[in-house]
Amino acid sequence: xxxxxxxxxxxxxxxxxxxxxxxxxxxxxxxxxxxxxxxxxxxxxxxxxxxxxxxxxxxxxxxxxxxxx
Numbered sequence: 001x002x003x004x005x006x007x008x009x010x011x012x013x014x015x016x017x018x019x020x021x022x023x024x025x026x027x028x029x030x031x032x033x034x035x036x037x038x039x040x041x042x043x044x045x046x047x048x049x050x051x052x053x054x055x056x057x058x059x060x061x062x063x064x065x066x067x068x069x
Contacts, residue, residue, distance in 0.1 A: 001009075042048050
């Protein structure tokens, strides 16, 4: 590959990278619901906290049962 061909390829790849980066950035904005927003939305939700408590109880029971074997 000649130096000119390499330079042309790098230029094309840089342009493609810029396009892809812009797509990713815009899709993140348009999705609206990333994990931080989900955490904020459900922070302090008593029903969800109860689900987490029950899940932790089940997990702890599984640990104890596994350790007994």
